[in-house]
Amino acid sequence: MWEYTDKVKDHFFNPRNVGDLPGADAVGEVGSIACGDALRIYLKVDDQKRIVDVRFKTFGCGSAIAAASALTEMVKGKTLDEAMQITNQQIADFLGGLPPEKMHCSVMGREALEAAVANYYGLERKHLEEEDEGRIICHCFGVTEGLIRKVVRENNLNSIEEVTNYCKAGGGCQSCHMDIEEIIHEVRQERVETPAKQPAREQRKLTNVERILKIKEILEEEIRPSLQQDGGDIELVDVEGSKVLVAMRGTCASCPSSELTIRWAVEAKLREFVAADLQVVEVKS
Amino acid sequence: MSRVVYLDNNATTRVADEVAAVMLPFYTELYGNPSSMHAFGGQVARHIAQARDQVAAILGADPTEILFVSCGSESDNMAIRGVLEANPDKRHVISTRVEHPAVLSLCNHLRKRGYEVTLLGVDGEGRLDLAELRNALRPDTAVVSVMYANNETGVVFPVEEIGQIVKAHGAAFHVDAVQAVGKLPLDLSQSTIDLLSLSGHKLHAPKGVGVLYIRKGIRLVPLIIGGHQERNRRGGTENVASIVGLGRACELARAALREENDRVRRLRDKLEDGILHSVPNVRVNGNREHRLPNTTSISFEYIEGEAILLLLDQLGICASSGSACTSGSLEPSHVLRAMGVPFTASHGSIRFSLSRYNTEAEIDYVLEHLPPLIERLRNISPFWKDYQEQLAKRS
Numbered sequence: 001m002w003e004y005t006d007k008v009k010d011h012f013f014n015p016r017n018v019g020d021l022p023g024a025d026a027v028g029e030v031g032s033i034a035c036g037d038a039l040r041i042y043l044k045v046d047d048q049k050r051i052v053d054v055r056f057k058t059f060g061c062g063s064a065i066a067a068a069s070a071l072t073e074m075v076k077g078k079t080l081d082e083a084m085q086i087t088n089q090q091i092a093d094f095l096g097g098l099p100p101e102k103m104h105c106s107v108m109g110r111e112a113l114e115a116a117v118a119n120y121y122g123l124e125r126k127h128l129e130e131e132d133e134g135r136i137i138c139h140c141f142g143v144t145e146g147l148i149r150k151v152v153r154e155n156n157l158n159s160i161e162e163v164t165n166y167c168k169a170g171g172g173c174q175s176c177h178m179d180i181e182e183i184i185h186e187v188r189q190e191r192v193e194t195p196a197k198q199p200a201r202e203q204r205k206l207t208n209v210e211r212i213l214k215i216k217e218i219l220e221e222e223i224r225p226s227l228q229q230d231g232g233d234i235e236l237v238d239v240e241g242s243k244v245l246v247a248m249r250g251t252c253a254s255c256p257s258s259e260l261t262i263r264w265a266v267e268a269k270l271r272e273f274v275a276a277d278l279q280v281v282e283v284k285s
Numbered sequence: 286m287s288r289v290v291y292l293d294n295n296a297t298t299r300v301a302d303e304v305a306a307v308m309l310p311f312y313t314e315l316y317g318n319p320s321s322m323h324a325f326g327g328q329v330a331r332h333i334a335q336a337r338d339q340v341a342a343i344l345g346a347d348p349t350e351i352l353f354v355s356c357g358s359e360s361d362n363m364a365i366r367g368v369l370e371a372n373p374d375k376r377h378v379i380s381t382r383v384e385h386p387a388v389l390s391l392c393n394h395l396r397k398r399g400y401e402v403t404l405l406g407v408d409g410e411g412r413l414d415l416a417e418l419r420n421a422l423r424p425d426t427a428v429v430s431v432m433y434a435n436n437e438t439g440v441v442f443p444v445e446e447i448g449q450i451v452k453a454h455g456a457a458f459h460v461d462a463v464q465a466v467g468k469l470p471l472d473l474s475q476s477t478i479d480l481l482s483l484s485g486h487k488l489h490a491p492k493g494v495g496v497l498y499i500r501k502g503i504r505l506v507p508l509i510i511g512g513h514q515e516r517n518r519r520g521g522t523e524n525v526a527s528i529v530g531l532g533r534a535c536e537l538a539r540a541a542l543r544e545e546n547d548r549v550r551r552l553r554d555k556l557e558d559g560i561l562h563s564v565p566n567v568r569v570n571g572n573r574e575h576r577l578p579n580t581t582s583i584s585f586e587y588i589e590g591e592a593i594l595l596l597l598d599q600l601g602i603c604a605s606s607g608s609a610c611t612s613g614s615l616e617p618s619h620v621l622r623a624m625g626v627p628f629t630a631s632h633g634s635i636r637f638s639l640s641r642y643n644t645e646a647e648i649d650y651v652l653e654h655l656p657p658l659i660e661r662l663r664n665i666s667p668f669w670k671d672y673q674e675q676l677a678k679r680s
């Protein structure tokens with residue numbers, strides 16, 4: 001029998017915010033029956049981007065239900081930005097800890113939240129993964145490279161066993177163990193190099209959704225107003241890995257120097273505020 | 286916890302009061318070593334001999350064919366490894382995909398040691414295909430190890446039919462009968478079985494004692510090499526109290542076998558039918574005809590087993606699950622997977638296993654409390670709603 005804390009038991013026996021949410025502004029869903037657990041989370045968001053109501057449904061074990069219940073309590077009343085700052089470790093901490101083998105329940109909570117926020121902004125699931133990182137590493141549990149990288153990075157994991165505990169990858173036929181080993185190794189390298197090179201504010205690498213949200217925000221607040229002053233406009237079409245696809249509108253669309261605008265105004269700003277590797281590409285309609 | 290309804294008897298059983306009673310003196314005044322030359326120790330040996338007779342009687346075996354060991358797992362290990370070591374030129378082992386880890390993990394270990402292992406599959410109801418066995422047998426097959434009854438589903442294999450095929454090929458035939466002894470009548474004097482394993486704690490004897498039956502004439506190399514105990518086949522001073530207890534437990538089981546099992550079967554059927562009637566979307570795993578009288582494995586679709594167990598536990602009801610979360614691994618039980626039970630069902634499988642100590646009132650208690658508990662979890666499950674919506678759309 002698992003050693004569950006009283007808080008876990010409480011949230012399992014009396015889960016908070018269970019159910020559907022008619023008229024929800026966002027839905028996020030992760031997991032599947034095949035994998036043994038799944039979580040669907042519904043958000044109601046006001047015009048201040050504050051989560052005013054939340055509901056969940058879970059297929060899963062005791063700690064999966066408890067983690068989902070805990071998450072709903074944690075996000076209620078927070079803005080989407082604030083909610084996105086919640087880490088899987090914080091979900092586990094909120095419950096007074098989870099057995100190591102059950103940490104994947106907290107990760108599932110975090111993933112579902114991210115999916116819901118992406119859904120709110122009309123982004124697709126594919127944006128949850130970085131470029132090339134949507135590749136499935138563990139076929140037994142359908143775990144992508146991106147997720148493995150993320151749990152290793154955020155939770156400082158050092159072994160395959162830990163990775164399995166946090167996202168299930170490697171817990172089946174074991175044929176993906178070499179790949180997981182390699183990812184752990186790469187992230188560990190990254191850990192050694194990071195502290196010296198990067199300034200403090202960039203220590204935590206943005207998740208893909210966070211990055212897309214940030215791109216949207218910068219476009220909205222820093223770039224569009226000045227273009228609009230000149231009767232032009234820009235629209236975010238898509239983000240594919242580090243490629244930001246935009247369409248120019250209004251006077252910008254026909255402006256011969258739009259290429260320069262993109263390079264010097266848009267790309268430079270995005271590189272400064274979001275990520276240095278971003279590349280802005282114009283799509284002509 | 287006030288009330289305990291124990292329906293997990295395939296995991297372990299309560300020691301019968303009669304068994305505990307005969308064991309006690311061996312922890313107090315009768316502490317002698319049965320191998321000693323003095324009468325004080327020597328008298329203990331007589332009690333072991335009596336226990337050997339009692340075990341032999343329930344198996345229809347000769348007392349010289351009974352070897353006391355420390356548990357079912359040791360018995361399984363000794364049977365398979367003992368045969369392999371005694372027949373070094375034979376490097377092939379046959380078993381099944383639904384064995385207990387005591388056999389299955391050993392098979393994996395043997396593979397790493399260069400043995401060839403064939404694991405036979407089962408169909409959707411947990412039954413073997415004997416043609417597959419016939420094809421698998423080879424001149425260098427040393428041993429075929431097959432369980433009598435499955436601990437998770439209760440499905441009973443046709444061991445004598447299997448034995449006839451195996452014996453025709455000249456391999457040794459081992460049967461893990463840990464779940465069968467005390468629940469099914471056995472007569473090894475009329476059998477093809479060469480080696481048979483049983484474990485005390487599954488039939489109301491204590492944990493930590495088991496038996497390996499070794500048919501006369503079968504050669505085995507011992508697993509534990511030491512003193513001359515057990516006629517040089519297993520070193521180590523005997524676990525006297527437990528052996529005596531096991532003897533008594535076998536005697537009790539033999540006397541009550543038919544009558545008790547009829548009663549247990551009735552209770553099991555009542556539980557199973559009751560659940561099938563009161564809860565939608567459930568299925569019984571395993572062939573219902575060829576099955577132990579005390580076991581039912583039931584899958585509750587769209588919910589997860591550990592969550593069910595936790596809610597049952599809150600009511601004092603003890604059962605177990607083949608779900609991933611409880612097995613300590615991330616995948617549902619290897620038995621249900623081998624049977625091809627779909628994921629919608631395997632994650633929500635619960636095993637109830639009864640014993641002669643269960644009462645009708647306990648079954649009523651479970652039948653009263655289980656359906657609302659399942660409904661409660663289904664109301665939390667996203668897939669249950671999806672499924673219901675699909676149903677509504679179809680009609």
Ligand SMILES: Cc1ncc(COP(=O)(O)O)c(C=O)c1O
Pocket residue numbers: 295296355356357358359361385387432434435436461463464484485486493495
């Ligand atoms: C079929 C089967 N074989 C072997 C064993 C192992 O027995 P023991 O626990 O005595 O080692 C068990 C029980 O756990 C079992 O059910």
Ligand code: FES
Pocket residue numbers: 137138139140141169170171172173174175176177
């Ligand atoms: S592919 Fe990862 S465990 Fe099977």
